[in-house]
Amino acid sequence: MTVLFFFLISTKIKNYRERNMQKLAGFFFFPLLLSAAEHFVPIGSSGNRLLFTVQNFSSFTLQTCLVKIVSSPEWMKFESDIAQLDSIPDSGEGNVEFIFKVSEGEEGRQGIVELSVEDQKGQILARKLLVFRTKLESRETKLLPAYPNPTNSSVTIPFTLVESSEIRLDICNVLGQTVRTLYYGEKPAGFWSLVWDGKDDNGTDVSSGLYFGRLVVQNTYRSSIKIIIQR
Numbered sequence: 001m002t003v004l005f006f007f008l009i010s011t012k013i014k015n016y017r018e019r020n021m022q023k024l025a026g027f028f029f030f031p032l033l034l035s036a037a038e039h040f041v042p043i044g045s046s047g048n049r050l051l052f053t054v055q056n057f058s059s060f061t062l063q064t065c066l067v068k069i070v071s072s073p074e075w076m077k078f079e080s081d082i083a084q085l086d087s088i089p090d091s092g093e094g095n096v097e098f099i100f101k102v103s104e105g106e107e108g109r110q111g112i113v114e115l116s117v118e119d120q121k122g123q124i125l126a127r128k129l130l131v132f133r134t135k136l137e138s139r140e141t142k143l144l145p146a147y148p149n150p151t152n153s154s155v156t157i158p159f160t161l162v163e164s165s166e167i168r169l170d171i172c173n174v175l176g177q178t179v180r181t182l183y184y185g186e187k188p189a190g191f192w193s194l195v196w197d198g199k200d201d202n203g204t205d206v207s208s209g210l211y212f213g214r215l216v217v218q219n220t221y222r223s224s225i226k227i228i229i230q231r
Contacts, residue, residue, distance in 0.1 A: 038110070040135045041076070043191035044158070046101035053095050054117065056088040063087055064120040067096045073111025075103045076132065102134060104158070106190040109134045136160055136191060143215040143223040150228035151198070157182070157213045157225070158193040165189075165218045171196055171227070172212045179206060198229055207231070 041048060056062045065088070069081035083096035110133045117126040144158040157169065167187050171180040180201050182194045196213070200206055208231040212224045 038131045038133045041102050041132055042137045043102055043107060043134045044104045045137070048100050048102065050098040050100065051095065052083075052097070053093050054085060054088060055093040056090060059090050061087060061089050062119070065125065066118045068116050068118065069098060070114040070116050070127075072100075072113045073109070073132070075105060075109055075134065076111060076113065077101050077103065104191045104193055105134070106188045107134055107136050108189070134190075136162065136189070141165070141217055141221050143213065143225055146213055146225055146227050149226075150230045152230050154195050154197045155227055156193050156195050157227075158191070159215055160191050161187055161189050161217065163189045165220075167218070168216045169194055170214045170216075172214050172224075174210055174212075179211065196227070205231075 052067060054065075054067065062085075065085050067083045067085065069078055072078060072081075077100060079099040081098075083098065085094040085096060088094045110131065113130045113132060115128055115130065116124050118124055138160050139162055140160070141162050142160050144160070146155045146157045149155055159169075161167070165187060166185065168184045169182045170178045171182065173179050178201075180196065180199065182196055198205055206229060208229050211227045211229060213227055214222070214224045216222050
């Protein structure tokens with residue numbers, strides 16, 4: 001029996017703005033095959049959907065079968081790695097969906113997702129490898145809004161880098177004085193975030209009030225965001 005897969009990848013970034021849908025098609029055979037094409041996924045995105053249509057070209061009904069994510073890179077997090085199709089009639093088809101997110105980190109990370117289809121007896125009907133690579137949604141270095149904000153404890157400060165750079169991220173008070181240096185050093189291109197725990201460089205909780213997160217990138221980019229601490 002031959003099982004043909006057509007699959008569709010669509011992505012949503014964190015604010016759930018719809019992305020354009022990119023059609024992809026692939027055949028699943030046994031033994032294992034490697035897909036030549038790379039599929040790009042946005043760094044730091046969530047709500048991504050991997051959609052499959054399974055077509056049965058045999059002359060009999062395919063009973064309960066499982067589509068499995070056998071393995072995936074550590075930066076791709078699937079909500080579930082198994083989807084079940086109860087029955088696919090001859091010349092019919094069934095649809096499955098996998099939801100995943102992509103963790104923050106370096107641009108250009110490559111990973112392989114291995115998928116398989118098994119019948120109700122555990123026999124593997126089809127397998128394939130798909131190649132994914134991370135990319136930045138924005139092609140500019142940018143300091144993004146902190147969250148949660150206001151906060152009574154810790155706050156996350158995200159930013160993007162379009163190229164490997166020396167950066168410095170400080171927390172400053174309203175007088176412009178550095179309260180805490182969160183990071184000073186080299187960072188690769190990518191989507192990153194740093195967490196401020198609401199303490200100064202001495203490990204003491206700062207008082208309630210207005211603070212600023214200040215990012216400097218190799219003296220070519222400088223930006224600040226407001227952070228409100230409410231004790």
